[in-house]
């Protein structure tokens with residue numbers, strides 16, 4: 001049985017079509033990622049799967065239950081870690097978790113052991129008596145993950161679990177996720193706009209403007225690009241784009257502040273470029289395909305460009321949320 005099954009799922013907010021009819025399935029035990037720029041519809045999708053937002057159309061089943069008709073059953077079977085902290089900062093770490101165990105009806109006989117297990121996993125057992133208001137951002141996120149796991153959910157939903165955290169904490173959180181994959185019988189559904197994090201998923205769906213553009217494993221997606229990305233810096237980008245088209249029949253655009261294009265073998269192409277472009281080049285870099293290239297291949301822009309043109313960047317959204 002699939003842990004998540006989604007058919008034609010849609011959500012509109014007035015005139016904004018946040019999610020435009022998506023179809024996908026997540027297998028039991030999989031780590032599945034939704035990758036896309038801010039505003040692509042990731043949070044809206046995850047919110048519908050968690051029964052926090054009602055779909056406008058289509059259907060979804062999570063852990064075998066319909067997200068609209070069997071809301072309570074879905075809620076009992078899922079764990080949530082969302083972008084906005086929902087811990088009670090006046091309570092200690094342990095009190096927060098005990099409160100949650102009570103809410104979810106975790107049997108008294110297992111609470112103590114499970115509490116210790118999840119707190120040890122996120123390295124907070126020694127800090128269990130500390131009030132949450134004294135915790136750093138990374139500690140709070142780790143505690144949220146422990147809480148999301150406390151009632152042994154079958155599917156854990158993580159909405160941008162590492163956003164706003166320092167690189168060390170981000171990598172620690174991925175350590176916990178990988179440990180979970182090994183030790184618990186759990187399916188993980190997460191959203192991210194970090195390419196490097198999407199690499200850790202078994203499969204990812206790339207989402208843009210409310211639509212899934214492709215679903216596959218990160219390796220298969222990168223292999224499918226088949227081209228290297230070359231970026232050059234010149235004094236006249238438009239002239240360079242025209243010369244690339246004229247001399248090499250290569251289509252280029254300006255992305256992330258550099259003239260960018262894809263060719264089959266970047267390293268062999270660069271010497272020809274210097275010899276034949278007919279314009280001074282002040283910098284050059286060649287990249288093997290990344291998930292950003294996959295994104296660009298399918299959408300025509302990089303994730304960063306998409307976020308900048310999307311109007312509201314992460315920082316502005318975070319400010320609005322506060």
Ligand SMILES: Nc1ncnc2c1ncn2[C@@H]1O[C@H](COP(=O)(O)OP(=O)(O)OP(=O)(O)O)[C@@H](O)[C@H]1O
Pocket residue numbers: 013016017018036037038039040041042043044045160314317
């Ligand atoms: N409650 C709401 N009311 C109106 N529009 C909304 C609401 N929630 C989301 N939207 C809009 O729906 C679109 C998708 O937003 P969503 O938050 O799902 O994107 P996202 O990919 O999760 O981005 P982020 O990671 O920044 O949250 C955006 O255009 C957003 O402005």
